[in-house]
Amino acid sequence: MTPLKDKxxxxxxxxxxxxxxxxxxxxxxxxxxxxxxxxxxPAVVQNANTAALVCMLIVLAFLIAPGAYHQIAxxxxxxxxxxxxxxRIMDAALLPFALGLGTTVYIPASQTTGANTAAALAIATVIxxxxxxxxxxxxxxxxxxxxxxxxxxxxxxxxxxxxxxxxALTEARVIIPGNQALLGFQFAVILQRGFAELAPxxxxxxxxxxxxxxxxxxxxxxxxxxHRIAEHGEETDRFYRVTHIMVLSSLPLLxxxxxxxxxxxxxxxxxxxxxxxxxGVSMLALFIGLWFGYxxxxxxxQPQTRIALA
Numbered sequence: 406m407t408p409l410k411d412k413x414x415x416x417x418x419x420x421x422x423x424x425x426x427x428x429x430x431x432x433x434x435x436x437x438x439x440x441x442x443x444x445x446x447p448a449v450v451q452n453a454n455t456a457a458l459v460c461m462l463i464v465l466a467f468l469i470a471p472g473a474y475h476q477i478a479x480x481x482x483x484x485x486x487x488x489x490x491x492x493r494i495m496d497a498a499l500l501p502f503a504l505g506l507g508t509t510v511y512i513p514a515s516q517t518t519g520a521n522t523a524a525a526l527a528i529a530t531v532i533x534x535x536x537x538x539x540x541x542x543x544x545x546x547x548x549x550x551x552x553x554x555x556x557x558x559x560x561x562x563x564x565x566x567x568x569x570x571x572x573a574l575t576e577a578r579v580i581i582p583g584n585q586a587l588l589g590f591q592f593a594v595i596l597q598r599g600f601a602e603l604a605p606x607x608x609x610x611x612x613x614x615x616x617x618x619x620x621x622x623x624x625x626x627x628x629x630x631x632h633r634i635a636e637h638g639e640e641t642d643r644f645y646r647v648t649h650i651m652v653l654s655s656l657p658l659l660x661x662x663x664x665x666x667x668x669x670x671x672x673x674x675x676x677x678x679x680x681x682x683x684x685g686v687s688m689l690a691l692f693i694g695l696w697f698g699y700x701x702x703x704x705x706x707q708p709q710t711r712i713a714l715a
Contacts, residue, residue, distance in 0.1 A: 410483045410568050413475075416491040417575040420468045423495070424579055427464045427502065428586035430509055434458035435590040437512070438670045439599030450515055453508050455674050460505030462663060462688055465583050467498035469656070470695050472576030476653055477700040478707070481573065481645070482564040486703070499538045507531035570640050573648040577625050580655060584622045587662060591615040599673070607669055614665030621658035624651045660692035 407415075434457050437443055443451065471491035479487050507530040514523035564572075591614065594600050600608070628648040636644045668685035675681060 412488050413483050420579045424468050424582050427461050428582045431461045432586040432590050438673055439594045439597045441598050450512055451674050453511050457505045457508035460501040463501045464498050466692050466695055467494050469580055470494050472579055473696040474700045476649055478703040481569045503531050503534035506534055567640055570645050577652050581625050587618050610665050611669055614662040617658045618662035621655040624655040627651045656696050660689055664689040
């Protein structure tokens with residue numbers, strides 16, 4: 406049987422693979438809204454781009470959640486609950502990923518083949534992705550996830566400092582691609598005509614979103630600089646605490662930056678302040694609720710005998 410710490414590392418590496426795919430689509434869907442030809446596209450195509458963006462942002466929220474759960478609910482320790490949560494949340498992330506991918510395929514296909522063929526290609530993409538991603542699981546013999554369960558009064562072994570550091574750094578690498586995709590969009594979009602046509606107050610919203618994403622990226626890169634400069638490459642408890650704090654501190658900033666630009670996209674497409682604000686606030690509630698609310702609730706539910714402090 407695979408050791409639990411290796412299962413945890415595997416699920417983090419798999420999250421990185423999915424995030425790298427998701428970030429490309431997020432960058433395209435944000436940028437497409439400000440392209441010169443976007444206003445001339447049919448409303449159904451514009452709405453499809455917005456729907457795809459929302460799907461992919463949900464994917465990012467799901468894929469980053471295991472890192473937040475690890476650092477908050479289990480305080481960086483390897484737990485069966487962490488592996489179970491990570492597996493289930495990644496399973497759930499694949500559905501909006503498939504929907505977002507298929508919807509994104511519809512956008513260029515509609516400009517080449519026509520609406521009906523584009524819709525067929527989009528549906529085929531969703532079905533194909535779902536078949537490859539969920540098919541093997543349905544064909545395999547069902548079994549209880551993590552059948553071995555610890556006794557509720559049995560103290561759990563503390564994860565070594567070495568493993569905590571490596572896992573925390575991996576979790577930072579899961580988050581950074583999303584920051585990179587957003588920063589690339591936020592810097593490049595300023596040079597596009599669609600941005601120049603925005604109302605001044607929307608440009609300020611974009612600038613604030615850019616600044617908080619920039620700060621989030623600075624925080625995520627701090628552990629690497631701290632490790633080299635302050636700790637001279639040594640794995641110390643202080644380095645782990647800095648990494649822990651920087652990773653968690655970067656998440657609210659990432660959420661604010663994403664939702665600020667989502668508000669702009671929704672407003673540009675719908676011209677409705679209420680709809681745009683509702684969409685942005687709802688996405689922010691999903692991010693903060695999943696990353697901090699649910700994980701804090703899970704931590705509070707755990708008996709103190711099960712929590713090993715670093």
